[in-house]
Amino acid sequence: MTKILFTDKLHNCVEKWQSAGLTVIGPVQKANSSSYATVKNAGELDFNMVLPDRSIKELFFPQTEPILHYSIKKQEINTRESLPPNEPRIIFGARACDASGLAIDDPLFGWDYKDEYWFQRRNESVIVTIACTKADDFCMCTSLTLAPDSTKGSDVLLRPLENNKGWQVEELTERGREAFAKIADFLQESSEPAAPLAVVEEKFDLDSCVAWLKNPENFDSKFWKEISMRCIGCASCTFLCPTCHCFDIQDEGDTYSGIRRKNWDSCSFSLFTMHTSGHNPRSTQSARWRQRIMHKFNYFPGKFSVNSCSGCGRCSRQCPVDMGITETLQEISKLSQ
């Protein structure tokens, strides 16, 4: 017997959570594009997509966020810090890759400076992950030592039932238990079997890729130029990536008053490393693409002992020129054999 949440009770659960003061967020398909969005009721949630186009990252690290308001008068300068409003929330229907992505970024945001914006939202969010029963050609969690039912970063893991009428409930953290205690009335003990997980084949051998990247000789390999010739240097891959975390600080306003904001930035842009002198240490797109790969699979794990990729596949799925992490690592796998 396992604890089951039946789909027909989801309406009640959403209402219950909302009346307990939680904002309910989940996968929503809207205007030809999908994301994790706030819903008014369970009917708005869409469990049919493989995964939302946009990653869970934006709920914790939005594309633009005010951090400071300033005003400057003749004799005084006033500043007011702006933290996100307190908003306890439950994210229902996260994917394992997205939840893992958050856990991957936790050490980064808490390393030399504790990013209050990130951690306030992390602490206020309950992440309920639904194990994947379907995947597409781009999914590659298994290549990154994860799986469609990884629990990393999740507070509760749900496994879809074979008959598609609900989910087996596995509470993983205290926060998860608390949230599910609120809906205990709507849960049932039952022995319904779980549906088989999505089959996600391993696409490359991660260890040999990492070893190749760590070899300093390969930094100047002509491979980088060849693999990235078609990259057009947009930020689609970095902005959709659940683990890419770079941002820029920008002041909006004038000399007298304005807002300092934290905006997504991307190493794919040539402006990312442009010096005031006009010199650009990463002056070619191949150097920028190398940075993206090196950062994810060499520098980041060097510092935090985990690769900065959860295998969601968005970088390849949405790339305008059909590039992405997958192809590059597959080619590196071949080179390192």
Add this chain to the structure above:
Amino acid sequence: MITQEQYRTRVKELLSSGTVKMVIGYKPGSTPDRRRPLFIRTAEEANRLVLDSACITNLSGYLVTEGLLSDEKKVAIFLRPEGIRSINILAAESQLNADQIIILGFDSTGSVVKTLDGTHAGDFSELLGSIKQNSPVKPSEVLFEQVEQMTPAERFAFWQEEFSRCIKCYACRQACPMCYCRRCIVDSNQPQWVNTSSHTLGNFEWNIVRAFHLAGRCVECGNCGRACPVNIPLRLINRRMAQEVIEAFDHFPGLNQTQEPVLASFKKDDSETFIL
């Protein structure tokens, strides 16, 4: 498939004779319906090229990236008519020397691909002229019609909703052959003309800037809309602007290399009392 073979043979000739230093074409992508840009330098690689109706990306933007043509050597490139128009505009705007470009022209109807006669941009003027004649006054798309029928307030709300999804990834810009500026106005910070933030206002600013800077230059190749990771229907904006430009100035961009850029030319006897 005849076409693909014809072109592979031609590519082999071009490369082995040293006529061109590189050929830009297509190869299979990660799924059966995807094609990827391919750059080849030797005749042996020609068999990697594919040419079919799924080859839709306008590849001309690569010609003006990272100084590809600065050595004055020739490059051959697979182009649909829109791509050929892009070459004409790039040449008219002094971004490239069209003599350096050997065009492997093609087009498709349904799944049938046909070759286009000619090797240089100038050879296609008749074809492009007839495309202008036949270009639809109104597109057949339902959504376009719906947006046209809206009141200004409704239309504003429609675009507000669409642009709220924009993440300022600039994939639309990077994918566009006409967005070649080394420093885009939105990246300029001395002064900062446009907010970099991706809030609704910033997204509006960016998308309006894009629409205006492409007016009379866009060839409606669709690269931008296909690149947009959040599927904002940029084609509706492009279509509207193309229509405006043809109605106001009878300007169909990319007909030839001497066409004056519509938003960068000025006549003393202009009937308007101001210029933008």
